[in-house]
Amino acid sequence: MKKSFFLSAAVALAATGVSAETIRIPHELGFGGSESLDPISPQRFYEANQNIYSRLVRQGEDGRPSPDLALSWEATPDAKEWTFKLRPDVTFHNGNAFSAEDVVFSLMRTQSEAIDSPTKGVMEIVERVEVVDETTAKVVLKQAHADFPLLVMDYRIRMLDAETCGNDLDALCESGVGTGPYKLAALDALGTTTLERFDDYYGGRPGAETLELIAIADQAARVAALQAGQIDFIYALSAEQKPLFENNPDFTVQEVATGRWVGMIMNTTVAPFDDARVRKALRISVDRDSLGKLVYGPGGYVTTCDHPVWSGDQYRTEIDCPRDIEGAKALLAEAGYPDGLTVELFVSDISEGAVRMAEVLQNQAADAGITVELVQAPADGFWSDVWMKEPFFATGWSQRPADQILNEAFRSGAAWNESAWNDPAFDAALDAAREELDFAERKALYGELQKTLFEEGGSFIPVHLNTVRAFSSKLSGIEAVEDFSIRYENVTKAE
Numbered sequence: 001m002k003k004s005f006f007l008s009a010a011v012a013l014a015a016t017g018v019s020a021e022t023i024r025i026p027h028e029l030g031f032g033g034s035e036s037l038d039p040i041s042p043q044r045f046y047e048a049n050q051n052i053y054s055r056l057v058r059q060g061e062d063g064r065p066s067p068d069l070a071l072s073w074e075a076t077p078d079a080k081e082w083t084f085k086l087r088p089d090v091t092f093h094n095g096n097a098f099s100a101e102d103v104v105f106s107l108m109r110t111q112s113e114a115i116d117s118p119t120k121g122v123m124e125i126v127e128r129v130e131v132v133d134e135t136t137a138k139v140v141l142k143q144a145h146a147d148f149p150l151l152v153m154d155y156r157i158r159m160l161d162a163e164t165c166g167n168d169l170d171a172l173c174e175s176g177v178g179t180g181p182y183k184l185a186a187l188d189a190l191g192t193t194t195l196e197r198f199d200d201y202y203g204g205r206p207g208a209e210t211l212e213l214i215a216i217a218d219q220a221a222r223v224a225a226l227q228a229g230q231i232d233f234i235y236a237l238s239a240e241q242k243p244l245f246e247n248n249p250d251f252t253v254q255e256v257a258t259g260r261w262v263g264m265i266m267n268t269t270v271a272p273f274d275d276a277r278v279r280k281a282l283r284i285s286v287d288r289d290s291l292g293k294l295v296y297g298p299g300g301y302v303t304t305c306d307h308p309v310w311s312g313d314q315y316r317t318e319i320d321c322p323r324d325i326e327g328a329k330a331l332l333a334e335a336g337y338p339d340g341l342t343v344e345l346f347v348s349d350i351s352e353g354a355v356r357m358a359e360v361l362q363n364q365a366a367d368a369g370i371t372v373e374l375v376q377a378p379a380d381g382f383w384s385d386v387w388m389k390e391p392f393f394a395t396g397w398s399q400r401p402a403d404q405i406l407n408e409a410f411r412s413g414a415a416w417n418e419s420a421w422n423d424p425a426f427d428a429a430l431d432a433a434r435e436e437l438d439f440a441e442r443k444a445l446y447g448e449l450q451k452t453l454f455e456e457g458g459s460f461i462p463v464h465l466n467t468v469r470a471f472s473s474k475l476s477g478i479e480a481v482e483d484f485s486i487r488y489e490n491v492t493k494a495e
Helices: 002-015 046-052 100-111 148-152 219-227 276-284 288-296 325-334 354-368 402-410 424-435 439-456
Strands: 022-027 057-059 065-067 070-075 081-086 126-133 136-141 182-186 192-197 210-215 251-257 261-266 301-303 341-347 370-376 392-397 463-472
Touching: 022 046, 046 182, 046 192, 046 210, 065 070, 065 148, 081 100, 100 126, 100 136, 148 402, 219 463, 261 354, 261 463, 276 325, 276 354, 276 439, 288 301, 288 354, 288 463, 325 354, 341 354, 354 370, 354 392, 402 424, 402 439, 424 439
Parallel strands: 022 210, 341 370, 341 392
Antiparallel strands: 057 065, 070 081, 081 136, 126 136, 182 192, 192 210, 251 463, 261 392, 301 463
16 A cells, blocks of 8 residues: 555656656655654654765775865874864855864764764764864864774764754754755655755765655565656665666666675564574574575675674674574573474565565574564564564664674664663673774774674674665766765766
8 A cells, every 4th residue: 555655656756757957766764754854863864864964074985984074184192082174165055154163063962862863872982072173173082992083974973054953962953954965945754855956065066956855665666666767766676676677778787795784683682582592593593695695696795694794894804604403403402492482573675685584584494493483564664663672673784884883783772772782791892992003903802792793692694785776877977886975966867
């Protein structure tokens, strides 16, 4: 019913005729229409915020920090103070000048108890931010962090206009006023949100006059809309969907090795998942290479061992995690389940391959005596109604640096600690890794954290994805980079 509604809306939109100056991008409606224009909101409207606001530091093509509103940065020898030199002569969409005061406001509000942003667990390391002068800001940390610029290139940590937001650190700011390449023209999270070109964008004139962000709730509907020419772009395809666009002159298919992953999460505070032996038994019951080929196709993935640090990250460590059915049965017996056990897994078509992955897990885990009963949930509203609310559920994450994802998803008490993993020793090890100034020793510490998650954690992360995206051949300027590094201001559309 809802799928038909969103497709019908897209059809109606296409029927009105759309200029070549308009690029149409789908959004998944993961928050059921409550998507927020505050970039640090737990219900952030990603596709809109990506284009309305700018970051202090953006993610470069190599995944490393690259200048955006900050042109350069440097640290004191102990890595406890970081000074950022800002780009001059930048204006917000309302004409206000961007300055160091806006940096202070935008960074300090990430720690608000009232907002309770997912960025809070990562940015709690910040003690204060100071204005040095109009184009210089200094960040003082509570503890040393050798890689602090990695944190501020987070896709949600965007620079807001402190004046427009009333300088209120404890309130959501959904003004839609940023310094990004596009400005808000109309907001309709359930239908079509319209962004218009910001001619005074510091990065030069954006390539399209208008971006339309169209709500299409599930993956199959998005694929159908792209095939029908109702949208111009889709972020990711499964192995089964890729052939629909390959060798078709109307579309371009890109393959990009990324840290993106789809996984299945066990709440470590709820039986039977409160026993680490049960969690590991389920994880080692799966042949990861076989799962990858079945779900994403040959070459569509890199196997991993239940931690989120991807193969291109400087802190990745390699772990051997072969399928071990007898080992899984032994762990279950030790945990009090000699005859196996039955669990419910809540899954939806939220990300490419999520449902298929759950089906492969169900099939393979049965060999170890684990019966996985799949519960299909609606895609629209999944993130607000199912995710982190059920004991066992599907998830999907985009690429993040090791420090960021380990703190955001696994530090005790973090807002997006989806497995409710709570280990003070793990937290202390995270702090030690951040503070270590020697790279080799820091890498070794991050490696031990990854091994701990494989042995004891609550996340089943079998592979990282080589993202396959498709878009209309009329588009140009989309580089083969991971999602957060796409620069929509450089994208143009031919007649």
